Amino acid sequence: MSNILVTGGAGFIGSHYVRTLLSGGYAGYEDARVTVLDKLSYAGNPANLPLEDPRLTFVRGDIGNQELLLHLLPGHDAIVHFAAESHVDRSVDGAAAFVRANVLGTQNLLDAAVRTGTGPVVHVSTDEVYGSIDSGSWTESAPLLANSPYSASKAGSDLLARAYHRTHGLDVRVTRCSNNYGTHQHVEKLIPNFVTRLLRGLQVPLYGDGGNIREWLHVDDHCRALHLVLTGGRPGAVYNIGGATPLTNRQMTERLLELCAADWSAVRFVADRKGHDLRYAVDDTRIRTELGYAPRIPLDEGLAQVVGWYRDHPDWWKPLVEA
Numbered sequence: 657m658s659n660i661l662v663t664g665g666a667g668f669i670g671s672h673y674v675r676t677l678l679s680g681g682y683a684g685y686e687d688a689r690v691t692v693l694d695k696l697s698y699a700g701n702p703a704n705l706p707l708e709d710p711r712l713t714f715v716r717g718d719i720g721n722q723e724l725l726l727h728l729l730p731g732h733d734a735i736v737h738f739a740a741e742s743h744v745d746r747s748v749d750g751a752a753a754f755v756r757a758n759v760l761g762t763q764n765l766l767d768a769a770v771r772t773g774t775g776p777v778v779h780v781s782t783d784e785v786y787g788s789i790d791s792g793s794w795t796e797s798a799p800l801l802a803n804s805p806y807s808a809s810k811a812g813s814d815l816l817a818r819a820y821h822r823t824h825g826l827d828v829r830v831t832r833c834s835n836n837y838g839t840h841q842h843v844e845k846l847i848p849n850f851v852t853r854l855l856r857g858l859q860v861p862l863y864g865d866g867g868n869i870r871e872w873l874h875v876d877d878h879c880r881a882l883h884l885v886l887t888g889g890r891p892g893a894v895y896n897i898g899g900a901t902p903l904t905n906r907q908m909t910e911r912l913l914e915l916c917a918a919d920w921s922a923v924r925f926v927a928d929r930k931g932h933d934l935r936y937a938v939d940d941t942r943i944r945t946e947l948g949y950a951p952r953i954p955l956d957e958g959l960a961q962v963v964g965w966y967r968d969h970p971d972w973w974k975p976l977v978e979a
């Protein structure tokens with residue numbers, strides 16, 4: 657694979673994947689060329705990308721535009737599909753944009769992949785499609801019982817990916833990863849939101865009693881797993897991506913307070929998010945045994961590095977908090 661199309665590559669995770677690929681982070685892919693297709697929604701930022709790199713082509717456009725896709729896809733030998741509306745709170749306020757981008761956009765992309773014979777396609781799904789689990793963990797065969805409009809739209813696209821493999825024989829591989837943290841994440845998400853508030857001496861809003869449990873994985877581990885699936889995964893297979901550290905939101909807040917030299921007086925408890933899932937947990941045995949995946953970045957080390965990045969890059973996040 658030498659010419660990879662990355663949708664949503666100007667966002668948080670997609671841009672990490674592109675930067676890593678172009679900087680030679682994946683052995684054997686040092687010469688690969690990348691086309692990023694991104695509509696630059698409020699969450700997309702071209703400054704996340706090394707636009708001067710001659711191996712990168714940036715195309716501003718919507719995955720919902722079939723004509724554009726039919727023009728763009730030929731010549732590419734793989735697609736990594738990140739593009740999506742991604743913020744649960746926004747989906748609670750209004751689900752239409754989520755169905756449009758995540759369900760219809762993905763269907764449109766899969767159609768174009770079939771029509772142009774482009775593949776493999778890695779569909780970047782999420783552990784949230786499974787719903788909430790009180791104890792234990794989900795394997796890939798657990799039912800999809802999504803609870804938020806965001807996760808329901810991701811479940812729709814996840815099932816479409818399966819259907820395009822079964823029906824059309826398209827080489828699609830689906831990944832379901834837990835919560836990511838890292839640099840370049842939009843300030844609306846929990847960690848950047850809290851860190852950029854604490855760095856400005858502001859209070860942070862913690863939902864409910866802070867007891868919701870999430871597994872936190874460094875974005876670099878997620879992207880390495882995605883590349884493993886792209887290069888060695890099975891067509892039609894689903895891979896959970898886990899190995900992350902489970903923490904209650906209260907425990908995460910405690911760590912962020914410490915890293916930002918603040919205390920609990922900076923925390924304001926607010927009414928819980930509607931339909932807030934209590935706990936997510938994935939069983940990642942399949943990707944570990946089939947593809948040799950194992951996460952590398954311990955949470956405390958990664959979190960300290962990420963908080964340091966936000967501290968050193970107010971020029972990146974100040975325009976977002978002021979918007």
Ligand code: NAD
Pocket residue numbers: 663664665666667668669670693694695696697698699700701717718719720737738739740741742743757761780781782783810832833834835836837842
């Ligand atoms: P993000 O919101 O930071 O980035 C999404 C990108 O997609 C943005 O650059 C945006 O401009 C672009 N985009 C949105 N709609 C588009 C459209 N119609 N056409 C073209 N581009 C469009 O999101 P993220 O956190 O980087 O998530 C990337 C993917 O990973 C998503 O599919 C998400 O569901 C999935 N995921 C995220 C996490 C997480 O913790 N953030 C965990 C598991 C899976």
